[in-house]
Amino acid sequence: MSVTGPCQRGVLRHLGPLRQASTASRWLPEDGLTLQDFASQPRHPAAQLGDAPASTRGSVFMETYGCQMNSADSEVVHSILASAGYSRADSPAAASVVLLNTCAIRDNAEAKVWQRLGYYSNLKRAAPRASPGPVVGVLGCMAERLKHRLLESERLVDIVAGPDAYRDLPRLIDLVSGRGAGTAINVQLSADETYADVAPLRAGGSHSAYLSIMRGCNNMCAFCIVPYVRGRERSRPLASILEEVHRLSDSGFKEVTLLGQNVNSYADFSAAGEAARATFGAPDEEGFRSVYRPRRAGAVSFAELLDRVAEIDPELRVRFTSPHPKDFSDAVLRVIADRPNVCTQLHMPAQSGSSAVLAAMRRGYTREAYDALVDRVRAALPGVALSTDMISGFCGETPADHAASLDLMVRHAFDAAFTFAYSDRERTHAARHLADDVAPAEKLRRLGELVAAHRAGLHRRAAEERGRTHLVLVEGASRRSPAVLTGRTDTFKRALFADVAVPGGLAPGSRPVRLAPGDYAAVRVVAATGGALRAVALARTTLTEFVAVHGSALPLARAELTPAELAAAAELLAAGRSEEESGTLQASAG
Numbered sequence: 147m148s149v150t151g152p153c154q155r156g157v158l159r160h161l162g163p164l165r166q167a168s169t170a171s172r173w174l175p176e177d178g179l180t181l182q183d184f185a186s187q188p189r190h191p192a193a194q195l196g197d198a199p200a201s202t203r204g205s206v207f208m209e210t211y212g213c214q215m216n217s218a219d220s221e222v223v224h225s226i227l228a229s230a231g232y233s234r235a236d237s238p239a240a241a242s243v244v245l246l247n248t249c250a251i252r253d254n255a256e257a258k259v260w261q262r263l264g265y266y267s268n269l270k271r272a273a274p275r276a277s278p279g280p281v282v283g284v285l286g287c288m289a290e291r292l293k294h295r296l297l298e299s300e301r302l303v304d305i306v307a308g309p310d311a312y313r314d315l316p317r318l319i320d321l322v323s324g325r326g327a328g329t330a331i332n333v334q335l336s337a338d339e340t341y342a343d344v345a346p347l348r349a350g351g352s353h354s355a356y357l358s359i360m361r362g363c364n365n366m367c368a369f370c371i372v373p374y375v376r377g378r379e380r381s382r383p384l385a386s387i388l389e390e391v392h393r394l395s396d397s398g399f400k401e402v403t404l405l406g407q408n409v410n411s412y413a414d415f416s417a418a419g420e421a422a423r424a425t426f427g428a429p430d431e432e433g434f435r436s437v438y439r440p441r442r443a444g445a446v447s448f449a450e451l452l453d454r455v456a457e458i459d460p461e462l463r464v465r466f467t468s469p470h471p472k473d474f475s476d477a478v479l480r481v482i483a484d485r486p487n488v489c490t491q492l493h494m495p496a497q498s499g500s501s502a503v504l505a506a507m508r509r510g511y512t513r514e515a516y517d518a519l520v521d522r523v524r525a526a527l528p529g530v531a532l533s534t535d536m537i538s539g540f541c542g543e544t545p546a547d548h549a550a551s552l553d554l555m556v557r558h559a560f561d562a563a564f565t566f567a568y569s570d571r572e573r574t575h576a577a578r579h580l581a582d583d584v585a586p587a588e589k590l591r592r593l594g595e596l597v598a599a600h601r602a603g604l605h606r607r608a609a610e611e612r613g614r615t616h617l618v619l620v621e622g623a624s625r626r627s628p629a630v631l632t633g634r635t636d637t638f639k640r641a642l643f644a645d646v647a648v649p650g651g652l653a654p655g656s657r658p659v660r661l662a663p664g665d666y667a668a669v670r671v672v673a674a675t676g677g678a679l680r681a682v683a684l685a686r687t688t689l690t691e692f693v694a695v696h697g698s699a700l701p702l703a704r705a706e707l708t709p710a711e712l713a714a715a716a717e718l719l720a721a722g723r724s725e726e727e728s729g730t731l732q733a734s735a736g
């Protein structure tokens with residue numbers, strides 16, 4: 147912990163012994179992290195789901211940017227602050243503390259945060275002397291990346307806390323509260339922090355939950371800032387994960403997404419001892435390699451974790467993200483195939499279709515290995531929905547490399563793709579050693595071609611959907627119309643269907659019911675677009691009943707549409723585009 151800022155001397159006088167506490171004021175070393183960048187964090191008492199004490203110290207408003215990991219972290223922060231006596235504020239105006247949980251993955255993610263900090267700064271300036279406006283803190287990846295630079299920026303920020311410092315937040319807030327001056331920072335990374343004993347405080351209203359199973363990443367892909375801002379990979383003990391899944395199931399959740407930067411390298415050594423943890427250096431397998439990959443003998447693997455999570459509640463869907471292509475085992479595919487409640491949907495971030503670029507990116511696989519993996523996955527999991535990440539214009543990418551990326555998009559026809567033009571991030575391997583030599587306009591041109599190739603693939607996939615029956619977890623009314631419900635299929639496709647009375651089960655003669663959020667529904671697709679499925683609801687059901695009737699949570703058979711379904715399709719299409727759709731509308735003709 148260290149403090150800094152314009153009124154540093156005044157704050158230090160208040161801090162006393164804290165002055166001797168460890169500091170995290172160093173910049174990261176040129177060659178990455180060292181042992182000194184990691185330290186045990188002071189432990190904060192565990193908070194239980196929903197047991198927030200009455201507010202005694204103030205209220206907190208949080209804004210979350212970036213990935214699902216950040217959303218999950220914000221729930222951990224709420225829990226830590228709730229057990230320290232802070233309640234959740236509905237708006238910044240009602241809050242004594244405003245925290246921005248940030249992303250540093252790209253410049254534009256940070257630009258949004260700078261904009262918000264400017265807004266809060268104006269708010270504070272306009273506040274009357276007697277009530278000086280909220281304490282403002284920056285958490286997460288941007289906090290870790292910029293450290294003191296955030297505090298030095300026109301006094302926009304009072305608190306800076308990195309992703310492993312959340313247990314320290316109550317103390318950091320205390321340090322800057324009530325004095326109207328001074329700043330506090332803790333950006334120390336940890337070798338073992340997983341917040342395993344902190345029960346996230348989730349906002350109500352959703353039946354889906356995120357659950358972090360690991361933190362950090364050891365892969366050091368050339369373009370990626372994550373290992374620098376989230377630290378070394380560490381896995382949360384299996385027992386604490388299972389305990390949280392039990393709590394979710396008991397609380398009525400219907401879906402859990404297991405989160406980590408590289409989930410399929412999950413390895414829980416808590417029952418295996420230090421000897422197993424220390425063995426590094428895996429042999430190459432099937433074209434995948436990584437000098438960073440530890441041998442995981444003796445540890446609980448991701449496949450085992452997935453199986454243990456799935457067996458807890460057959461009505462609880464399980465998803466996970468993000469896996470790394472180089473760490474995909476057949477054992478994981480077997481669990482997905484064998485457990486109907488593990489969704490048949492995988493994120494397989496390719497990043498490029500060119501082996502030369504993949505080598506420059508230090509991804510640990512070739513194009514051929516990636517293609518073979520996708521073929522293996524599709525053979526093992528018929529109907530699987532695949533998504534990917536792609537970067538255009540990485541350092542040294544030639545027109546031929548770009549053509550290989552387009553070819554990859556066409557060949558695999560992904561169900562979703564996250565495409566980005568490359569921009570370098572300070573301190574990464576690429577920023578330090580490779581020339582960012584593709585012109586910005588050319589990067590954007592190539593990005594446009596990647597997007598177009600993806601859209602073409604989406605339409606191919608959409609054409610296969612008409613007439614299929616899907617199991618949908620109902621989320622509620624669509625944003626467009628209260629008369630239209632929305633939910634996600636097993637394959638994570640958004641489905642839209644009219645809110646009408648349906649049979650309460652798949653058995654003939656089931657009494658009619660109205661669907662509600664958290665229900666499973668059987669729906670038949672009547673029209674598919676790039677981004678969403680238009681469907682008619684057939685019945686309320688359960689995951690177990692649906693599988694018993696259809697033989698799978700993802701039946702691929704396609705039915706002829708009835709005249710009523712055709713009419714529903716026409717009606718839904720006439721309703722026009724919805725905000726859920728990003729691509730072009732396409733009434734697939736079968």
Ligand code: SF4
Pocket residue numbers: 363364365366367370371372373407408470
């Ligand atoms: S696997 Fe690579 S891209 Fe993903 S978080 Fe780790 S370093 Fe970044």
